[in-house]
Amino acid sequence: MSLLEIDKLKVYFPIRKGLLDRAKECVRAVDGVSFSIEAGESVGLVGESGCGKTTLSRAVVQLIKPTSGRIIFEGEDIANLSEAALRVRRRRFQMIFQDPYSSLNPRLTVLDLIGEALDIHSLVSDAAARRERVEGLLKSVGLDPSHAARYPHEFSGGQRQRIGIARALAVEPRLIVCDEPVSALDVSVQAQIINLLKDLQQELGVAYLFVAHDLAVVEHISHRILVMYLGRIVEAGEAKNLCRSPKHPYTQALLSAVPVVDSESKRPRIFLGGDVPSPIHPPSGCPFHPRCPIAEARCKTEVPLLREVEADRAVACHLVT
Amino acid sequence: MALLEIKNLQIEFGTGPKPARAVDGLSLRLEAGKTLCLVGESGSGKSVTALSIAKLLPTPPARYVGGEIWLEGRDVLRMSPRELQGIRGGVVSYIFQEPGASLNPVFRIGAQIKESLQYHRPELAHDSEVIRLLRLVGIPAPEVRLKNYPHEMSGGMQQRVMIAMALASQPKLLVADEPTTALDVTIQAQIIELLRDLRQQLGMAILLITHNLGIVGDIADDVAVMYAGQIVETGRVNEVLSHPLHPYTRALIGSVPRLGNHASRLTAIPGAVPRIEAFPQGCRFHPRCPDVQPSCSLQAPELSTVGTFRQVRCPFSSTNPSTL
Numbered sequence A: 001m002s003l004l005e006i007d008k009l010k011v012y013f014p015i016r017k018g019l020l021d022r023a024k025e026c027v028r029a030v031d032g033v034s035f036s037i038e039a040g041e042s043v044g045l046v047g048e049s050g051c052g053k054t055t056l057s058r059a060v061v062q063l064i065k066p067t068s069g070r071i072i073f074e075g076e077d078i079a080n081l082s083e084a085a086l087r088v089r090r091r092r093f094q095m096i097f098q099d100p101y102s103s104l105n106p107r108l109t110v111l112d113l114i115g116e117a118l119d120i121h122s123l124v125s126d127a128a129a130r131r132e133r134v135e136g137l138l139k140s141v142g143l144d145p146s147h148a149a150r151y152p153h154e155f156s157g158g159q160r161q162r163i164g165i166a167r168a169l170a171v172e173p174r175l176i177v178c179d180e181p182v183s184a185l186d187v188s189v190q191a192q193i194i195n196l197l198k199d200l201q202q203e204l205g206v207a208y209l210f211v212a213h214d215l216a217v218v219e220h221i222s223h224r225i226l227v228m229y230l231g232r233i234v235e236a237g238e239a240k241n242l243c244r245s246p247k248h249p250y251t252q253a254l255l256s257a258v259p260v261v262d263s264e265s266k267r268p269r270i271f272l273g274g275d276v277p278s279p280i281h282p283p284s285g286c287p288f289h290p291r292c293p294i295a296e297a298r299c300k301t302e303v304p305l306l307r308e309v310e311a312d313r314a315v316a317c318h319l320v321t
Numbered sequence B: 001m002a003l004l005e006i007k008n009l010q011i012e013f014g015t016g017p018k019p020a021r022a023v024d025g026l027s028l029r030l031e032a033g034k035t036l037c038l039v040g041e042s043g044s045g046k047s048v049t050a051l052s053i054a055k056l057l058p059t060p061p062a063r064y065v066g067g068e069i070w071l072e073g074r075d076v077l078r079m080s081p082r083e084l085q086g087i088r089g090g091v092v093s094y095i096f097q098e099p100g101a102s103l104n105p106v107f108r109i110g111a112q113i114k115e116s117l118q119y120h121r122p123e124l125a126h127d128s129e130v131i132r133l134l135r136l137v138g139i140p141a142p143e144v145r146l147k148n149y150p151h152e153m154s155g156g157m158q159q160r161v162m163i164a165m166a167l168a169s170q171p172k173l174l175v176a177d178e179p180t181t182a183l184d185v186t187i188q189a190q191i192i193e194l195l196r197d198l199r200q201q202l203g204m205a206i207l208l209i210t211h212n213l214g215i216v217g218d219i220a221d222d223v224a225v226m227y228a229g230q231i232v233e234t235g236r237v238n239e240v241l242s243h244p245l246h247p248y249t250r251a252l253i254g255s256v257p258r259l260g261n262h263a264s265r266l267t268a269i270p271g272a273v274p275r276i277e278a279f280p281q282g283c284r285f286h287p288r289c290p291d292v293q294p295s296c297s298l299q300a301p302e303l304s305t306v307g308t309f310r311q312v313r314c315p316f317s318s319t320n321p322s323t324l
Helices: A053-060 A083-092 A110-120 A127-140 A145-149 A157-169 A187-204 A215-221 A239-244 A249-256 B046-052 B081-087 B109-120 B127-136 B155-167 B185-202 B213-219 B237-242 B247-254
Strands: A004-017 A022-037 A042-046 A068-073 A093-096 A175-179 A207-212 A224-229 A232-238 A307-310 A313-315 B004-013 B020-030 B035-039 B062-071 B092-095 B173-177 B205-210 B222-227 B230-236
Touching: A004 A053, A022 A053, A022 A232, A042 A053, A042 A215, A053 A093, A053 A175, A053 A207, A083 A093, A093 A157, A110 A127, A110 A145, A110 A157, A127 A145, A127 A157, A157 A187, A187 A207, A187 A215, A187 B247, A207 A215, A215 A224, A215 A239, A224 A239, A224 A249, A232 A239, A232 A249, A249 B185, B004 B046, B020 B035, B020 B046, B020 B062, B020 B222, B020 B230, B035 B046, B035 B213, B046 B062, B046 B173, B046 B205, B092 B155, B109 B127, B109 B155, B127 B155, B155 B173, B155 B185, B173 B185, B185 B205, B185 B213, B205 B213, B213 B237, B222 B237, B222 B247, B230 B237, B230 B247
Parallel strands: A042 A207, A042 A224, A093 A175, A175 A207, B035 B205, B035 B222, B092 B173, B173 B205
Antiparallel strands: A004 A022, A004 A068, A224 A232, A232 A313, A307 A313, B004 B020, B004 B062, B222 B230
16 A cells, blocks of 8 residues: 555636636646655656646645545545544644745744644653754754754754754654755755755655656655646656656656756757746647647647556657657 | 956955955956856855945945956946946846846836836837847747736746846846746756857856856856855866866765766765854865865965966865866
């Protein structure tokens, strides 16, 4: 049994307009996505801004209620649980956010920021045990235990992200959803955080859903990668293999945009014209066809389905055989 | 004569017995039509250097303690306020990291570009020139887009508008301070390509500031690597990227994640940039340096010239093992 199984998940946001506040249209942020995560595995989710990857990751941890579909975590559908029942389950899945500056309460010390998570789930018996546990967590993410008395503004971006990780780890989750955890950091610090996340996974066996727009970062931490475009998965497969031989034209373009230092390994760049189209009125047929360099006539009318093209590789494109 | 030449620039913040020296003896040279990348982590003093070129730092808290900034043969630091008005936009234009924060949310983008034209080329402050600029920066359907408000555009489109606004005054130097950091990798590639095109079309020089060495190779002629207020290595881009001499440059290159690199760990630089008021004794990089020697904590190394265009601030650069 998989740790997490997402089945035909849809998240639509209604746009209310007019006098009667009726929902006339809706943003199809996530439009029928299915995948699974095994225990101890990390799955990367990549795509440009506006493709729905943040909405999807938030729906997985039930910060957004899905419109339809099932989210089966440890064999139980958590999409329709009551708030009280969900709160107990939340100990098993946690989230790390993108912006380490706005995701920590500036008025709490690090001891209370992390201790709060312990209190909510009644994991410690007294103040001494609470302090000891927080100091242990700080050490495990590479911070000094004496930092427990400090406030968030006394830390750099990378250190704050470590505090966010310690807070997520406090309740011993089986799954951590990381929403662009390194996008706001310098490259040198990015590497520190990615190494830390990998070390913690080896040590604790925790699974990750790792969301980012940079494929080089995602390849480094993931066992499998999902490429998302306009609310749908367009390609999925084993990480190294997918990066070595991308099949979907969108994945190919994403890969060619990754910045490289040495000019020898530079691949010819495929420039995508324009931006991700509006998810309110997605293009007909294949949602990628207006930007696709190899689009044909039928791409404008027929929606391609995600299908297995070889072992451990699924692609949603008419032209991939 | 170089378009821009900074000599021994020193900038301090704060007062009292121990003011914080954000830029400490920095020298740079940029020829007309060339691209120089200034690279370093957050807190290394890159943005302070960039802002000082048009004397844009608020004083106080900043103080120009020493040095010269020669722009087209005139020292910016000795200009009158009126002269400064003339070079801001007229000679040097800026684009910044977050285009959403730099644009005024309550005016249409066409009006904002026109405002820049009114200052610098009032005879051209018409919609037709705005449309030409928007087309130049690759915005589709510019006739429609000039009526947009900033919130109606994506981040990449907003950055293009910022570039159009910067180009309206026909500057000789464009200073781009982390122009792609807030953008997706696909859009980052588009913007870098656009800057490279524009440099060729318009013959303008670019000073690009970034923390990501990955984008440097795509656009730069020269690179200057900055750490804790000082230049630690400069040179032609190919030489620096293929044979980095300073351990910090090597570490920065190593931290860029590579596709198809199956090593289990990325080479991270341990620790963080030291705080501006607490730079370490001796070499400022020594607490984080993988090749540190006993003498590094005692004597501050000088920037020494190796080869024609190459300078490095590390006495052990010739004996250090190249890790690449």
